[in-house]
Amino acid sequence: MSSEPLNSRTAAVIPAAGRGVRLGPGAPKALRALNGTPMLVHAVRAMARARAVSLVVVVAPPDGATEVRTLLSGWLLPETLDGVEVVVVPGGDTRQDSVRLGLAALPDDIGTVLVHDAARPLVPVETVDAVAAAVRDGAPAVVPALPVADTVKQVAAAAETGGPEPVVGTPDRSLLRAVQTPQGFARGTLAAAHEQIAREGEGATDDAGMVERLGVPVVVVPGHEEAFKVTRPLDLVLAEAVLARRRITDGF
Numbered sequence: 089m090s091s092e093p094l095n096s097r098t099a100a101v102i103p104a105a106g107r108g109v110r111l112g113p114g115a116p117k118a119l120r121a122l123n124g125t126p127m128l129v130h131a132v133r134a135m136a137r138a139r140a141v142s143l144v145v146v147v148a149p150p151d152g153a154t155e156v157r158t159l160l161s162g163w164l165l166p167e168t169l170d171g172v173e174v175v176v177v178p179g180g181d182t183r184q185d186s187v188r189l190g191l192a193a194l195p196d197d198i199g200t201v202l203v204h205d206a207a208r209p210l211v212p213v214e215t216v217d218a219v220a221a222a223v224r225d226g227a228p229a230v231v232p233a234l235p236v237a238d239t240v241k242q243v244a245a246a247a248e249t250g251g252p253e254p255v256v257g258t259p260d261r262s263l264l265r266a267v268q269t270p271q272g273f274a275r276g277t278l279a280a281a282h283e284q285i286a287r288e289g290e291g292a293t294d295d296a297g298m299v300e301r302l303g304v305p306v307v308v309v310p311g312h313e314e315a316f317k318v319t320r321p322l323d324l325v326l327a328e329a330v331l332a333r334r335r336i337t338d339g340f
């Protein structure tokens with residue numbers, strides 16, 4: 089069982105401080121529009137719609153917190169947020185730093201934390217609810233994930249030759265999962281994982297990976313195809329197509 093008090097609240101931390109280098113030149117990725125609405129606004133709405141979430145901490149580019157605050161106050165009218173509070177703090181040089189800075193902004197009564205990439209703006213609310221429920225049911229760390237569709241090859245550590253890379257193995261695909269966000273945590277577990285990683289000076293590309301290094305169990309719940317990460321230009325095309333379909337089928 090989780091050691092979090094039963095009456096504690098759930099917050100979502102949204103790291104949104106990345107540049108979006110792989111997306112190509114332009115504004116920071118989280119501020120770029122999808123069908124006219126900034127990606128970050130979609131992401132905040134996705135978190136605020138979740139039953140459990142009562143606070144959203146947006147981690148803005150290090151020098152962009154004021155701009156992001158202004159942008160969000162224009163897009164997110166309080167009456168559309170159903171009482172969910174939105175706070176903006178400046179981020180850091182890496183995703184890991186940004187999440188740590190977001191965690192530092194949480195009030196004491198937050199016991200469950202969902203960490204969600206601004207770059208996954210279209211995650212369905214059912215996925216967010218499932219992650220939050222699994223944490224509140226006692227799992228200290230929960231990741232949504234999908235089976236891997238491609239066969240995956242492991243290659244040798246980068247050679248300097250620039251020639252073809254030698255394959256050293258083919259992991260059993262049925263045991264692999266592609267993980268998404270939001271990843272959900274008992275707050276104490278996530279804070280301890282970030283503290284350990286910062287002390288050891290190591291890096292990790294996701295928060296659950298840090299928790300694994302603590303030796304704390306991480307569990308997987310089903311992810312969703314629409315929770316994909318907008319990383320490269322083609323992902324923008326897919327995201328806008330999903331939004332256009334939602335407008336027809338769901339009316340938003």
Ligand SMILES: Nc1ccn([C@@H]2O[C@H](COP(=O)(O)OP(=O)(O)OP(=O)(O)O)[C@@H](O)[C@H]2O)c(=O)n1
Nearest residue numbers: 103104105106107108109110181182186206207
């Ligand atoms: N210093 C950073 C770097 C990344 N992120 C956030 O982490 C999430 C996942 O990162 P990714 O998709 O890799 O975004 P970028 O770092 O912006 O992309 P790229 O690597 O292409 O520059 C994004 O919401 C991004 O804004 C962050 O908050 N702070």
Ligand SMILES: C[C@](O)(CO)[C@H](O)COP(=O)(O)O
Nearest residue numbers: 183205267268269293294317
């Ligand atoms: C957290 C994450 O989205 C899980 O898939 C991913 O690890 C972020 O990685 P990136 O290198 O910042 O794209």
